[in-house]
Amino acid sequence: MKVAHVIIGLNVGGAELMLKRLIESHSQQSDIEHVVISLTDQGVLGGQLNEQGVELHCLGMFSIAKGPAAFFKLRKLLRRLRPDVVHTWMYHADLLGGLAASSVGLRNLVWCIRSTDIRKGGSKVTLLIRKLCAWLSGRLPRVIVCAADASRQVHETVGYAPNKMQVIPNGFDLDKLLSTHTSITSIRDDLGISHDCKLVVSVGRYNPVKDHKTFIKAAGKVAAQRNGVKFMLVGRDLEHSNPQLMALIDATGQADAFYLLGERNDVSACLQASDVFCLHSVTEGFPNVLGEAMAVGLPCVTTDVGDAAYLLDKPEWVVPAASPDRLAEKLSAMLSLPVAERAALGDAAATRIREHFTMDVISRRYYDLYTSLINSK
Structure with missing residues (x-):
């Protein structure tokens, strides 16, 4: 069978990475062929897919004005x-793909559908497109897959x-997550972070929905109260050249506690070099990066967004979104735990991913879905 995937672009993001993992998971199956159509360009991941022999088409839709041309190209x-x-x-x-x-x-x-509440950070155009999709959802798709139950509930509510x-x-592909070409110790060494320091890591692009403002405020409070704790931010535009980000960090009075790594291709190694992971978004669907942190055995603190609480399954380490004081309390509590207790939390997180969320399980579900559509009348 041939499956054509249509996606807005192929830069690094939750949906894009999931698409790549799905295609790779079927690479040894001769009875399924994947083709990828990017509405914009090949981004970061398109070249990687191309190298693996995946057929890729890019339509160059870099603005809404080019939407009609992209539609006819796609058709x-x-x-x-x-x-x-x-x-x-x-x-x-x-x-566009449905029409x-x-x-x-x-x-x-x-x-x-990958998102939950796009009113937080979503543009007016995106809200309009969601409204049109809701109106067409009873006619166009045969199946609507949501990455999270929270996402399903929200989208049923909007029509x-x-x-x-x-x-x-x-x-999650555990083999790839747990193997890394980057030395885990070298990350700390390169940054000059002592191995005695406790390191809290945040992963996610600089975007309002990721709410770095809350994380930085919370981190600043923790750094002011505790010695020997550092905070590492990994993701697109998390760099010293970002004036908005630097203003937030400088306002804490603890700028020396922050390390900005920008976008990297060794996120797994960054996670494994850390002691605690923090997800601080104001909205999520099914948060990939939280699952990745759990898979490598990191104890986690998360905001209560999307299916994050369901995924973590540790309500005592979940806080309301946009609550820097509460987040600071939980991070401080996590850092105060004995090493053995934090390790036990990390082991439990890894076990949960291994038992319920491996790529093998999810890959089979998509394969069965495609097959059922083809075989049904």
């Missing part, structure tokens, strides 16, 4: 490819067809 491409299943990822691709697939008679359409929806969470 022409889908007519030529004639995939057995069209799988679209996120709102823009759901709308294009339907217009050329491709009925096995799967929409994929998505409930009879079309099912939840398939993200899956």
Whole structure:
């Protein structure tokens, strides 16, 4: 069977990484072929997929004004490819991909929803597109896959067809997460962070929905109260050249406690070099990076967003979103635990991922979904 994936772009993000992992998980199966169509360009991940032999098409839609041209390119491409299943990822691709697939008679359409409450950080255009998708959800897709149950609930509330929806969470490739080409000790050594220091890591691009403001305020409070604790921020635009970010850090009076690494391709090594992971978003669907931190055995503190609390399954380490004082309290409490207790929390987190959220399990669920669509009347 041939599955054509339509996605807005292929830079590093939760949906993009999940798509890449899904394709890689089927690489040894001769009965399934994946084609990827980016509405914009190949981004960071497109080249990697191309190197693995995945057919890739880029449509150059860098603005809404280019939407009609991209639609007709997509329509022409889908007519030529004639995939057995069209799988679209996120709102823009759901709308354009759904309309294009339907217009050329491709009925096995799967929409994929990754977000929860886009009113926090979502543009007016995105909100409008979601509204259009809700209106079309009863007609275009045969199945709507949500990455989180919280996401399913929100989208049913805004008008998505409930009879079309099912939840398939993200899956994690443990072999790749636990193996790293970067020396874990070298990360601390390169940054000049003592191995006696406790290191809290945050991973995620600089964006309002990630709420770095709350994390930095909380971290500043903890750093002012405790000696020997450092905070490492990993992700796009988390660099000293970002004036907004630097203003937040300088305002804490604890700038020496922060290390800005920017976007990296060794996130797993950064996680494994740390003592505690913190997710501080104001909205999430199914947070990939929390699962990755759990998979490598890190004890975690998270805000109560999307399916984060469900994934972590440790309510005592969950705090309300946008609450720097509460987050500071929990981080301080975590750092105060004996090493053995933090290690036990990390071991429990890794076991939860291993038993419920491996890529093998999730890969099979998508394969079965595609097969059921093709085989059904």
